Amino acid sequence: MAHRSGPTQSGQHLILVGGGHSHAIVLRHFVDHPPPDTRITLIGREPLTPYSGMLPGFLAGHYSAEEMHIDLRALCRRANVRFVHDEVIALDLARRVVRGRKEEAAYDVLSINIGATPDCRSTPGAEIYATPVKPISQFVMRWRALFDRMANVMRLRLGVVGAGAGGVELILAAHHALASVKPGAQFHLFASERGLLPNHPHGVRRRLESTLRRRGIYLHQARVYAVTENSVCTEQGAVTLDEVLWATSAAAQPWMAAAGFVTDSAGFIRTDATLQSTSHKHVFAAGDCAHVAAFPRQKAGVFAVRQGPPLAHNLTRALAGQAPKRFTPQRKFLTLISTGDKSAVASRGGRLVLEGAWIWRWKDWIDRRFMAQFER
Ligand SMILES: Cc1cc2nc3c(=O)[nH]c(=O)nc-3n(C[C@H](O)[C@H](O)[C@H](O)COP(=O)(O)OP(=O)(O)OC[C@H]3O[C@@H](n4cnc5c(N)ncnc54)[C@H](O)[C@@H]3O)c2cc1C
Known part of the structure; x- marks a missing residue:
């Protein structure tokens, strides 16, 4: 039977659903600035959450799994937040109750940062024969299995x-890791x-197109309408x-719309620009699972990170x-x-486009500095 935990007699109960980039920043903020008289719970599907900036480097073999993950359990301990290892599957907005697979819990204020998954459902066969890049933990297992199989395949x-x-x-990471x-x-x-990188400036597209060509990677520009056991079917044939990885545009978890949010x-x-749901002011959302109506952006970890500090302040204020x-x-x-x-x-602002090994070293420095804040 589902276990039920509710708010304390005194004080308020803040529930954070998902341990994405924004919530990692919120937890880090709460280590030094805990909201007074508040009990906090984080419900996370995975105790280790990947940092998207290092994901391609991990796949290419430049980072270990440990370097690329934030240990949510440890971070929660430091922030005096209860970590519940569970997956949220429903929400009762009227009763202010979150339902996970294992337990349900009542909240006063709720914040959601659960990311998005590539949309496999709308292409026949993709759900069965392709490997979605998210959840990352499952993808990483398939990735490792792919390497193990390499020894035996022709x-x-x-x-x-x-x-x-x-x-x-x-x-590009797969090519780097596997071609040799x-x-x-x-x-x-x-x-x-x-086409390639539709949301990026022309200069970025041109450079990456030429990188793909140089590496001998085939670029197909045609809608994929089905996936079979051993092929991808496009309008051009x-x-x-042998392996299909799925990294298409993001799909939302259905329970959010089912709960009754305006989506x-x-x-x-x-x-709103405050990161509050436009329909339910006691609920905040950030990262890929949110659509900030006033400032629409692509789904990217960098925006989820930027929303972390204002989210922490607004949760404390609420x-x-x-x-x-x-x-x-910005x-x-x-x-x-x-x-x-x-x-x-x-690239920055669509105009300035730069490329080279030094950019990677700079990115590496930014990413390692970002991760260092979560270490003890
Ligand atoms: C191959 C690849 C490379 C990428 N590279 C970059 C990059 O270099 N830079 C960049 O900015 N972006 C990159 N992205 C995009 C980036 O991964 C996402 O935009 C980013 O992860 C979104 O962050 P988030 O905080 O919204 O959620 P996520 O990082 O997806 O985190 C969501 C968290 O919520 C948990 N969760 C999910 N559902 C539930 C649930 N129902 N209940 C409880 N917990 C749940 C998950 O376990 C996870 O810990 C890349 C994506 C891919 C696929």
Whole structure:
């Protein structure tokens, strides 16, 4: 039977659902600035949460799994937050109760930071035959199994469906990690009709297109309409593959729309610039699972990170009965795309585009400094 935990007699109960980038920053903030008279619980599907900035470097073999993960359990302990290892599957907004697979809990203020998963459902066969890049923990297991199988297979034909930043970094990291182990391996990247990196400036697209060409990675620009056991079917024909990795645009977890939130057309919680749900002010949302109506952005870890500090302040304000403050993100932001070989392409504001090994070293420095704040 489901265990039920409720708010304390005195004080308030804040529940954080998901241990994404924004909540990691919130927890770090609470280590030094705990909200007064508040009991806090974090419900997380995984005790170790991956840092997206280091994911491509991990896949390319430059970082260990330990280096790329934030230990949520340890961070919660430092912040005096109870960690509950569970997956939230429903929410009763009227009764203010969160339902996980193992237990349900009542809250006064709720914050959601559960990310998004690539949309496998709308392409027949993808759910069965392709490996989605999220959840990362499952993807990492498949990735390791792929390496183990390498020893026994004659050849490898690997495809990545989805040519946004995640898909491009993934195919380049895979190429770097596997091409030398498996000479003759083939790599295929599938972009939609919108082409390679549709949300990135022309200069970035041009550089990465030429990187793909140089490495002998095939770029297919045609809608993928089905996946079978050994092929990807596009409008220009089928491509035979041994492994298909799925990195298409993000889908929302269905329980958020089912709970009754106002969402965007994809089912992500619509929020004000304060990161409060536009329909339910006692609920905050950040990162990929939120759609900040005033400042729409691509789904990227860097934006989830930026929302961390204002989220921490606004949660503290809401718990104290004060009005949360608006958060205005920077209009121009730095985008870094790594190319697997310890090199990267940087762009800012759509104009400035730079590339080279030094960009990767700079990114490495930024990423390691980010992770250091979670170490004791
Ligand atoms: C291959 C690849 C490379 C990428 N590279 C970059 C990059 O270099 N830079 C960048 O900015 N972005 C990158 N991204 C995008 C980035 O991964 C996401 O935008 C980012 O992870 C979103 O962060 P988040 O905090 O919203 O959620 P997430 O990082 O997805 O974290 C969500 C957390 O919530 C937990 N959770 C999920 N569902 C539930 C539930 N129902 N109940 C309880 N807990 C739950 C999960 O276990 C996880 O800990 C990349 C993506 C891919 C696929």
